[in-house]
Amino acid sequence: MKLFTRYxxxxxxxxxxxxxxxxxxxxxxxxxxxxxxxxxxxxxxxxRHLQYVKKYQTLPATVSVSDLHVSYNEVEKPGRAAYETAxxxxxxxxxxxxxxxxxxxLKGRFYLFRVSMPLEQTQALLKxxxxxxxxxxxxxxxxxxALNRRLITSILQPFYQTVATVNTYNIAQRLPLxxxxxxxxxxxxxxxxxxxxxxxSQKDYQLVRNFTAQAAHEIQTPLAVLRGKVEALMQTPEIxxxxxxxxxxxxxxxxxxxxxxxxxxxxxxxxNRQFPTDGLVQLEMVAQEKLEEIKELxxxxxxxxxxxxxxxxxKCNQYLAEVLIGNLLNNAVRYNYPNxxxxxxxxxEKFSISNTSYLKGMEEENLFQPFYRxxxxxxxxxxxxxxxxxxxxxxxxxxxxxxxxxxxxxFEIFF
Amino acid sequence: xxxxxxxDDKDLLQSMVSYLTTQRYLCETxxxxxxxxxxxxxxxxxxIIVDLSxxxxxxxxxxxxxxxNNKTDGVIIVSARxxxxxxxxxxxxxxxxxxxxxxxLSELSVRVNAIIRRKNLQGSNLTRFEEIIIDxxxxxARVNEEPLSLTAKEFDLLFFxxxxxxxxxxxxxxxxxxxxxxxxxxxxxxxxxxxxxxLRKKLENAGVENYLHSVYGLGYKFSLK
Numbered sequence: 001m002k003l004f005t006r007y008x009x010x011x012x013x014x015x016x017x018x019x020x021x022x023x024x025x026x027x028x029x030x031x032x033x034x035x036x037x038x039x040x041x042x043x044x045x046x047x048r049h050l051q052y053v054k055k056y057q058t059l060p061a062t063v064s065v066s067d068l069h070v071s072y073n074e075v076e077k078p079g080r081a082a083y084e085t086a087x088x089x090x091x092x093x094x095x096x097x098x099x100x101x102x103x104x105x106l107k108g109r110f111y112l113f114r115v116s117m118p119l120e121q122t123q124a125l126l127k128x129x130x131x132x133x134x135x136x137x138x139x140x141x142x143x144x145x146a147l148n149r150r151l152i153t154s155i156l157q158p159f160y161q162t163v164a165t166v167n168t169y170n171i172a173q174r175l176p177l178x179x180x181x182x183x184x185x186x187x188x189x190x191x192x193x194x195x196x197x198x199x200x201s202q203k204d205y206q207l208v209r210n211f212t213a214q215a216a217h218e219i220q221t222p223l224a225v226l227r228g229k230v231e232a233l234m235q236t237p238e239i240x241x242x243x244x245x246x247x248x249x250x251x252x253x254x255x256x257x258x259x260x261x262x263x264x265x266x267x268x269x270x271x272n273r274q275f276p277t278d279g280l281v282q283l284e285m286v287a288q289e290k291l292e293e294i295k296e297l298x299x300x301x302x303x304x305x306x307x308x309x310x311x312x313x314x315k316c317n318q319y320l321a322e323v324l325i326g327n328l329l330n331n332a333v334r335y336n337y338p339n340x341x342x343x344x345x346x347x348x349e350k351f352s353i354s355n356t357s358y359l360k361g362m363e364e365e366n367l368f369q370p371f372y373r374x375x376x377x378x379x380x381x382x383x384x385x386x387x388x389x390x391x392x393x394x395x396x397x398x399x400x401x402x403x404x405x406x407x408x409x410x411f412e413i414f415f
Numbered sequence: 416x417x418x419x420x421x422x423d424d425k426d427l428l429q430s431m432v433s434y435l436t437t438q439r440y441l442c443e444t445x446x447x448x449x450x451x452x453x454x455x456x457x458x459x460x461x462x463i464i465v466d467l468s469x470x471x472x473x474x475x476x477x478x479x480x481x482x483x484n485n486k487t488d489g490v491i492i493v494s495a496r497x498x499x500x501x502x503x504x505x506x507x508x509x510x511x512x513x514x515x516x517x518x519x520l521s522e523l524s525v526r527v528n529a530i531i532r533r534k535n536l537q538g539s540n541l542t543r544f545e546e547i548i549i550d551x552x553x554x555x556a557r558v559n560e561e562p563l564s565l566t567a568k569e570f571d572l573l574f575f576x577x578x579x580x581x582x583x584x585x586x587x588x589x590x591x592x593x594x595x596x597x598x599x600x601x602x603x604x605x606x607x608x609x610x611x612x613x614l615r616k617k618l619e620n621a622g623v624e625n626y627l628h629s630v631y632g633l634g635y636k637f638s639l640k
Contacts, residue, residue, distance in 0.1 A: 228430030
């Protein structure tokens, strides 16, 4: 629920309650006052009748005019004067009347007089007042709503700005988060806190980044030593088969480590934006070159290649473009089966590569995770190839999509 | 041929020295920036192998030194910082080649050889093994003056084998030399076999003795015996 909705719901309910109570109260008071006035008129009427009876010692004629009904009948004993509101018949039909009953003594007898006046005018007045009051309330409510809406929207502006800025903030861009101070203390405090948090994350992120790069660097010299020693070991005369196997095993592991660290370094470098991506790259040339490199491999595995490469120039980095196409092609060959096929297509807005594979379809979200391995994977890849591809696409502003139809894996890159 | 190897890691230095010594190079060493500078200033070398990160200074600064002294020494950078920038900077500063760690010693040796051949203007451009002569500049291999018809890969392979003669070369090292780091070794072993087979056949047809020996479980070796 939006803050404004929540807020306006609360205060509308509250205002309605206050207005209801207030309106009821006003209505009752007004009604009391108005009826009081009618009662006074009735009192005057009673006094008139009493004086008349006293003066003339006879009962008056019971003439009922439209706004005054008078009637009496004889009773056995005097009663107390009483006011009441009742319905009476007149020329307009049944209406509310205010009636005063009082006893008049005359020559030892008692007569109960009833004088009544219509409440029509009073009620019409009350209605008018109620209507005016209600419309006033409605107008006030609407004004408050509109005013609050504008006010809150404008007050919340820095908040929305903060949310939008934080939303688009990418820690990998290595820029400090600069949320401005506002004229509202709370938001300024929020912005300062978020700024500080971003700076902290930024620092931690850089530490991890540098650590990865540093570790990958530091490992290269010991790896070079290992490689040298293994090569020296190979020169030993009279090596047994068992020894040869062990030496080869070490050699392969060194090779895997080398590839792993090189890929880690590359990934870190791309993330650190060490490759400017504003160069123009003739992508079909890159693809041609890479195809040339794997030609032997394709022939050896009897993989059919179909390629349709239109001349396309994209904004990227020459080296990154080479890695991108190279990695995709290598995967297409590596996870293919003998006599399989690869289909390449390069058009103005997209590059796509489809290949047969012994691997089943994969979830797109897992696919680009570093070190993710398909359970059926029989190769000794380092598990960073697709992460690197994804990272390059991110850096260059491309989108990469993967889909799988039975037997065919397809990667599409949209420029 | 005199080499200067500047590397601060003693184990690696020792490996390089012992490998290159068997290749008949005279190797001198320096373990830090200062001693390296002193040796560069005082002596001439055919080739200098320099590590970029040295105690006491940056290897790139040594390159500037070599340049300003008007030395014609060939320079190979070996670096753990496999950075494109470093490579470009290094080559711009007058280095002849750049090799990222961890490298194969056989690869280092073939690069050293190539640089010395290139720099050695008076001397010959030829590498010889018995009746096989390789002209690196012309990219031609001859047997008894008869050129061998080799593919580019076969020529590379032969040069690599001959430069590293009498050494057991792993398939891994051969694959890296022929295809670079991009190809997975598992992918490339079949091709090495194919290329070796073809090369052997061509040498045999040219009447060359079989110098190309398989070393069981390890790789190949180019030697008299």
